[in-house]
Amino acid sequence: MKYQISLSNVLTMIVTVAVLAGCTSPAVSPTKAPASPQPTIAPTVTVPPTKPPQVTPSPQPVKLVYWDWFPKSEGAYVDEQLHKFHETYPWVTVERNNIPDSMAYVEAIKLTFDTDQAPDVFQLLRRTRLRDYQQYVMPLNKWVTPEWAKRFPSGTFSEGSPNVAGENIYSFPFQGPGNVIRLLYLNTALFEKAGLVDSAGKPAAPKTYSQVREYALKITQACKGECYGWGFGGKDPGNAFGNVIDIAQYGGGSFFTLDGFDFKTGKYAYGSNPAYSDVISLLLGMKEDGSIIPEAMSLDDATIEALFAEGKVAMLLGKFSVATNWVKPYPNFDEFEIVAPPVPDSGQKGFWYYIPGGNTWHMSANTKYPEEVWLLMDWFASKQFAEGWVEAELGVVFYAEANKPEYVKNRHFADFVKFSSGLVKLGPSYSIRNPATSAVKPEAVSPDWADVFAGIYTGQLDMKTALAELDKRKQATLESAIQKAQADGAEVSIEDFIFSDWNQMEDYVTQPNK
């Protein structure tokens, strides 16, 4: 009997320990930054300071409901500005509803549309197709006078821009195109450990893919299993391989309006353009060397950024927001440098591209207070709002003169501001050339590039075959969408998407109907 008691207790204790082991408190990860806002346009003109419009105060107090998905840092700035707005227009109060989770935001805003309870002013997400929401948004033509529009670069309100549908203007750009660039983050301490520093003690920035691989291996060997040369957060392939595809773009690939599409030939080119295979081969090579942190595919962005700050990873790619993400959890962490991303060994063959226009804030089609809403939208489009945004180190804006490194205190953000203007070019826009292309709605393909890249990295897919099949899938959906649009009466063809004279190293100004 003694034996039975002992066995019961021992077995129970073993399982109990296992149960309790899983109840250990998790290490808190920093909150993941949301998707970057839509790229807009960098002006080439000098814009005079904007003056508040002259308005007659309403006899009754007006309360506007405003929704956005800004994360906390941007939200704090917006709150501060809304307070100033109220001081300027005391009869207007703005009630801000913030949903920083972009997915939750999309669902919530859709629900307000469905129930006729849309807020007076609201944001839509990057890549949102305005045509899907057109009926819920008030055209701004009444207020966007030629004089007002001068603050934006030419082409901002052309038909075919993301903020224009037909003859109606629905929004205006705010954030600058430079926000989309990816930069290479170098951990100074780990570069020092591997002896990869210059005479000033700064990390020797790898300029080519070969150098990246070489440096990553040297650092990994110097670390002896305690740290790694390269890291990324592959748990969300859209983010992790979004960085990779953006680097491919810099190496001569395409840009986001049709990812992987070769605008010079009218064909998808994941399989045929070496820009993609080069960057994937770099990752596979570093994986083979053991230079990439082994848990990369289990990590999210926030965790890999934390591991970089803790000296476990020497290099990672990221937007400027990676640097600002460290401010709260690692306030004293400054031992890193931001440099331009590496290019293929054969040299740089591209840039980041943007198209004119952009949509950030929208007026509800059902608002009872259009004049007051316009006051708020005009406030958001003002130069003082834009300058404050840059000074608060939240990103670059469409006002070029606000994007000055000397406006900011943080040296890393100043580096980003410096890079942001030099790494972007104006790209071709099929929607400006032929606005009827808005009727072309390619269906989503599955698996798309993010999953395919993940499959190749984990060894589940063969790179050559997978990229060729991805091209076939995407080409088929584009051609099918064009055929459907033609059947519906739209005058479109594949020729609208071909810009054979596009030089990827220069700005491309799209001419309507050409």
Add this chain to the structure above:
Amino acid sequence: MGKFMHNVKKHVWSYVFIVPMAILFLGFTVYPLLSSVRYTFYNWSGIGVPKDFVGFKHYINIAKDPFFWNAFRNTFIYAGVLVPVQLSIALVLAVILNSKQLRLKYIFRVIFFSPVVTSTAIVGIVISLLSITAGSEISRVLVQTELINRPIDWLGDPRTAMWIVISVGTWIGLGYPLMYFLAGLQAIDQELYDAAKVDGAGNVDLFWYITVPSIRPVGIVVLLVTTLHSLRVFDIVQVMTKGGPYFATEVVGTYIYRHAFFGTGVGEGDANLGFASAAAFFMGILVMFISVLQVAAVRYAATYRQKRP
């Protein structure tokens, strides 16, 4: 009709008590289920009224989609491994916890049941972090002992990710079958054991000839509930792997979620609630069919056993 009304009047309070639950069931289960059937015939992003009628296209595409069948296969692998393992462990633990000799049994019961009342999302995050921290230490030991030649990314490697998810799913849901079995064990008449012991039965004989037959009715219910619950797996997979890497852990739940809210996982504009509804309905029909087969098989087995001389 008269007999029916008579019965209703006779048991009127029973119907009154059923009414609130019936209203909730109709409002929050039956109505959404039926209304979603309509969406399966449309391309619909979830905004406004569905207009783009596509007929049975979504069903045809789902039937032809290798990623749906991959998710379907993974769902059944998950359920096929989890159910027998979880029920076996739960039964053994229930017998141990039912032992009169075990001290602190109430504390142990609370401990074993606690994962059930813990948020799956929290458990998923904790285990994900453990797979990185503790997992890298385990990898290091395995590399040092030359059992493997390079560290393993436990949740990022298609060869290991599904097994980790199944293990966690088994552990987190262990409490329910454990409690069912425990309740079943406590209902067994002690005199049966005493009589068997007098007849010379050992511990193994007691278990196989007294315990197992006595808790068989409970076991059938637990088997059905656990199977259906495991076929609906979603949250633990979504939190731990999001169905990755490259669909290695994708189950039907995450497949539906991906198409309902993300499409390809890249852009918000790709969502198609119509397609996702069709996938959900398709899976619902399959699960219903499998459940009917399961019930029929269990009944047949019970009848066969009773007829056996």
